[in-house]
Amino acid sequence: MDLASRTDDLGRQAHSSDWLDHAVRAGLVAYGVVHLLIAWLALQLAFGEREGSASSSGALQQLAEQPFGKVLVWLIALGMLLLVVWRLLEAALGHRDEDGSTRVRKRVTSAGKAVLYGAIGVSAVRVATGSGSSGGGKKSGTDSTTAKLMDLPGGQVIVVLVGLAIIGYGGYLIVKAWTEKFAKELDAQGKSGDSGSAYLLFGKVGYVAKGVAIGIVGSLFVYAGVTHEADKSGGLDQALREVLDQPFGPVLLGAIAIGIGCYGLFSFARARHLSR
Known part of the structure; x- marks a missing residue:
């Protein structure tokens, strides 16, 4: 078996493995937490609180300010990384039950989702390391x-x-x-x-x-x-x-x-x- 075939076989095993299921579940929990935080900030905005930013970075910033908040932000960053791995494997090896342009479209969509999760993960790392806030004049x-x-x-x-x-x-x-x-x-x-x-x-x-x-x-x-x-x-x-x-x-x-x-x-x- 040549190197390309062996790599493809390992990728398929990873994509169908139980450990990836656990990783995806952890990532989805982190993703859900981010959306609940955004929802809370949006509700505060609706009730007249205009200080926070009702976005993923704003939600992570507020979370970081809570007790043990930075630890939680790091966990969210890890969760996003796990989702990125899932979607990249899906983009490379998934949707094998589809044919032609449908498979290509779904793989491109999976790659796009990997970029989205990656952006949230990068924001989480920036917040956790203290480089995610910027001055109001910028x-x-x-x-x-x-x-x-x-x-x-x-x-x-x-x-x-x-x-x-x-x-x-x-x-x-x-x-x-x-x-x-x-x-x-x-x-x-x-x-x-x-x-x-x-x-x-x-x-x-x-x-x-x-x-x-x-x-x-x-x-x-x-x-x-x-x-x-x-x-x-x-x-x-x-x-x-x-x-x-x-x-x-x-x-x-x-x-x-x-x-x-x-x-x-x-x-x-x-x-x-x-x-x-």
Whole structure:
């Protein structure tokens, strides 16, 4: 057996192993904690507390300030790393029951999720090591990245396309909620009985709320690209603050916060009733 075949065989064994199941469960618990923290910060924002940042980095920063908080942040960083390993294995070796373009699309999606988990993990490491906070006078990372994109040839178009892609992903999450495609992420026991009904409700509400929030983030990018104003783009925190400034903003933001919390609870359900 040549080296490439042996490597592929080892990768398949790792992807189907029990230890990866345990790793994924631990990672999903960490992911759920992050969403519950974001939901709490968003609720505080809805009730008039404008100091914290209702984002993954803001949630991790607040967690780090609690007793034993940095230890918990390190555990979340580890959990995100485990999810990255899972998704990278899936991107390289998974979805073998699919054919052609469907398999390629699902593997690319898995790679994209690995990047998402990795970004949260990097934020956790930065917070845990004390390098995750920045002064108020500095541009946010999103603003500076958008500004760099706009400096490229066709930069405005690139920013608009990025925004449209983000909106498309948000729409996909809403469709996933509406069609209950997320249900396949639970095993049969996780979808049965009263507890199963609760898990499915958490998933439906959570995916809708997350899709709406991500869609607003994408809209900010589109607006920034059209107006050539990098500071109009923003991440989750800025998107939620935009909701707050609308008519009935606190009510709408409160509903989104509850939905994000439901997504966190669904992550716990996935950890308990993992299907992959």
